[in-house]
Amino acid sequence: MTAVRLGNVYRLLRTWGSCKGLTIIYPQSSSLFLPCDQSHSCTAFPRVTPVRHGSQFFKRLSGVEVWSGQTGVSNSGKKKGRRPTRKLENLNYGQRPGDGKANIGWPGLNVPLHDYAAKIGPLAESHKLPPKQRGAQQRDTRKKRRFKPRLSPMERGWTSKSFGGRSVGPPDPVSDYVFEGFDTKILEVNVVSHMTNSLGRKRGFRAFVVTGNKQGLAGYGIGQSGTINNAVRKAKNIAGQHLMYFERYKDHTVYHNFHTKHHKTAVYVRRAPQGYGLKCHRIIQEICKMIGIKDIYAKIEGRTKNKITITTSFFRGLQKMETYQELADRLKLHVVEFRKERQYFPEVVASPAKARQTVGPDELLDFETMYMDGRVRYTRRSVTPFYAKFDAYHRKKRVHFINRNQPAAQLARLVEEQLGA
Amino acid sequence: MAASMKCAWARCLSTILLNSTKHRCQISQPLYASCSNITGDSGNDEIIFRKAEGEGGTDQTRQEAGPADDTKKHRRDPGKAFTDVRVQKILLRLTGLDLDKVYEYRAAKGAGVAKVALMSDQQLKKVYESASYKALRKLQMPPVLGAREPIDEVLSEDPELEGLNTSKLVFIDISQRVPLKKRTIVVREPNGTLRKASWEERDVTLQKYFPQSGRKIGLPRMFQQDNLECMLDDGKHEYILNRACSQFEIDDPEYIRVTQRTYEHIDGNGKFEDLRSTRHFGPMIFYFTYYKKIDKLLVAFLEEESLEDSLDLVKLYHIVHPSCKSAEKVASMPDATPLEIIRAFAEMDATQKSLVQQAIQTYEKECDSTGSTQLRR
Secondary structure (H helix, E strand, O other), X not given: OOEEEHHHHHHHHHHHHHHHXXXXXXXXXXXXXXXOOOOOOOOOOOEEEEOOOOOHHHHOOOHHHHHHHHHOOOHHHHHHOOOOOOOOOOOOOOOOOOOOOOOEOOEOOOEOHHHOOOOOOEOOHHHOOOOOOOOOOOOOOOOOOOOOXXXXXXXXXXXXXXXXXXXXOOOOOXXXXXXXXXXXXEEEEEEEEEEEOXXXXXXXXXXXXXXXXXXXXXXXXXXXXXXXXXXXXXXXXXXXXXXXXXXXXXXXXXXXXXXXXXXXXXXXXXXXOOOOOEEOOHHHHHHHHHHOOOOEEEEEEEOXXXXXXXXXXXXXXXXXXXXXXXXHHHHOOXXXXXXXXXXXXXXXXXXXXXXXXXXXXXXXXXXXXXXXXXXXXXXXXXXXXXXHHOHHHHXXXXXXXXXXXXXHHHHHHHHHHHHHO | OHHHHHHHHHHHHHHHHHHOOOOOOOOXXXXXXXXXXXXXXXXXOOOOOOOOOOOOOOOOOOOOOOOOOHHHHHHOOOHHHHOOHXXXXXXXXXXXXXXXXXXXXXXXXXXXXXXXXXXXXHHHHHHHHHXXXXXXXXXXXXXXXXXXXXXXXXXXXXXXXXXXXXXXXXXXXXXXXXXXXXXXXXXEOOOOEEEEOOHHHHHHHHHHHOOOOOOOOOOOHHHOHHHHHHHHHOOOHHHHHHHHHHHOOOOOHXXXXXXXXXXXXXXXXXXXXXXXXXXXXXHHHHHHHHOOOOHHHHHHHXXXXXXXXXXXXXXXXXXXXXXXXXXXXXXXXOOOOHHHHHHHHHHHOOOOHHHHHHHHHHHHHHHHHHOOOOOOO
16 A cells, blocks of 8 residues: 655645635644555545635635735835834634534534534534624724714704813812812813924924803813823813803993904904894804803904914903992093883983083094094995896886785784684 | 972963863864764854864753662763863863873883983973973763764665575775764664664774774673683773773663773772873763762772862762752852862762761771861872
8 A cells, every 4th residue: 555645736736726715624633644555545535526716816805914004114104104004903813713603513623522522513503603793703802992982962062062052060179279269171182293303293282261150251262282181181170270250241241342353363342232142253152152141242353263262352341340339430421221121211321429510612532433543334235136127127116016015914804703703 | 390390381281271161272173073973063152172073962861960770870960060161170180180191201102212302401491381281182982971872764665576685785885084973873773764874883894994003893702701800800990991992882782881890899998099190090080970870989999088079079970960969069158168068068969978987087087187178280
């Protein structure tokens, strides 16, 4: 009997098979040497089964070698400071070789080897993986991945992604003072960086926040740190240390119109009646909410993107603002309000200790413009719409004039009908 | 300081207007001429407030303002008594001028920010003066008149026109510059009769052609009896009276019904002060005086310890009913003190004698404790 060195044969066949795109099925035997009996058919020889061409493409390289295409950086790239686009993932995490839909136990794979003498059959319950893990590709949860918690609409800022407009709670307590009733809003979070000699470019975050108790106290602050949270916290506490108090007219608006300019940002502010709302830039809206101003009109002119100058400008204007009593004391005149709701009855809202008897002929006492530094509000003259020049429009107007009160009148008739019935 | 100035001006103005019969105030003309019932009669110097002359009635049909006769209450014309200058003076004095109430806060559409002005003392005085004059205009009293006589005048009988129309035709004169009261409105009946339009037809037609704001054609639901009671129980007296003024003519029986019911409700609940310093206070006082129902009102004044108001009320009673017993007695004692006059009324003419006398006694006790029975001004 010729002892056939099967090992050599296997090696030859493997090389030949791989060239031809064939799979070699090896017999289930640990020994590579088998006696070859001429009288029997060569059942010991490996069976060669043709399979689809090209499957070797996916198995030629190991998993790690394939990943190196994504995780690796070329030498020239390293010089330039390029970083890999992805991190290596173990795609087989959570899987066991041998696991499959059929749920068969393979000794050495998903079943201990010493059980191999037993029949190859269904997996015993004890060896079954928990249902969750069976077969499914599990994410490697050990991977570091930031999962941002989903924010509710009330928690969101101006947009879902931006930090601007988000509330971050009151400043941290300082010794025994607790910032009761305070809330802080982020106005801006910027990425900043500077060059260091050892690490090169060092990145950080700058947060700009405004804090207030909605009862007239408010302040703004800037903080910088390596992480956003720290930067915001620093800014919040700085803001808490720089609080200012502002008087509000009837707790809802400013006392008078004013104008301020800081650097290149000018802010024009007009007082507003109750129910008007905060019709201004969102930055000024947040600041007003923190102070407790509910109705205001503000227009920013000049550099509108620099949030810090906008804020500084607005706060400056508020600081210079005069209450009615202060105005009366300064000018020694009565401050009188005329309201439509009171049929324009003269209501004295502030009086000095001793008022003047007369007013000089050249004194400028127009309340609307006295704080505006000679600036006058520009109102655009009304523009006739383009369709007003067409005859068809005027013809239609004449036709519709006949029914001018009919919607209201029809409704009134309907109501009468219903009430009558 | 400003508050006291305000009060001082109001008082000053009232005394100027009311203490002088010869004082021809500029305000008298616009105040009373605008009333559609009252037309021009500029002759008389003494009577500033002019007589009423309506289209519906002539002087002959109008009865004298004499003692109230319960059976024909709705037909009598209290207008003559109301327009008496002495009556007007007392009513105006009783109404008072509370500027804060006259210029109450009321919701206004399109009210923006308040207009702010900086004023010296002199400027402020001027502004208060004009506000007070304006307030007096607001306190112009809607006259109390008797119900209008129904119009019943046939212009022509044309039986040959019968059957021409199935409905009546209403004709109105729409020429310019004709006062509403004098506009000719006639009706052609289906049977051919041409007659003058009745008061109801006139009101509807005039509202159609010359609409007045705040007025509805037909009776608003609010003035129906049940709804009116609900409103009165809610305490909306001033609102009801204001709306009645804008909806009806002053001599409309509906207006008289609504206002009189409101006054009675106020009397029942004792809520006289609700109308103080409004234009309806005077007419209300006059109604009670004319129909001899001032007892509760007098008691209310005495409880407030305002002797001058109580005296004014009794004096008013004597003017409106000069032939009453207490009037004759008071005329016989020229040096009577205020309390004596009130006591005389209580003894002789009060319908709820005990109530009034009780109130007088309480007032005397209070005054004894404070040590003053003099008139406070």
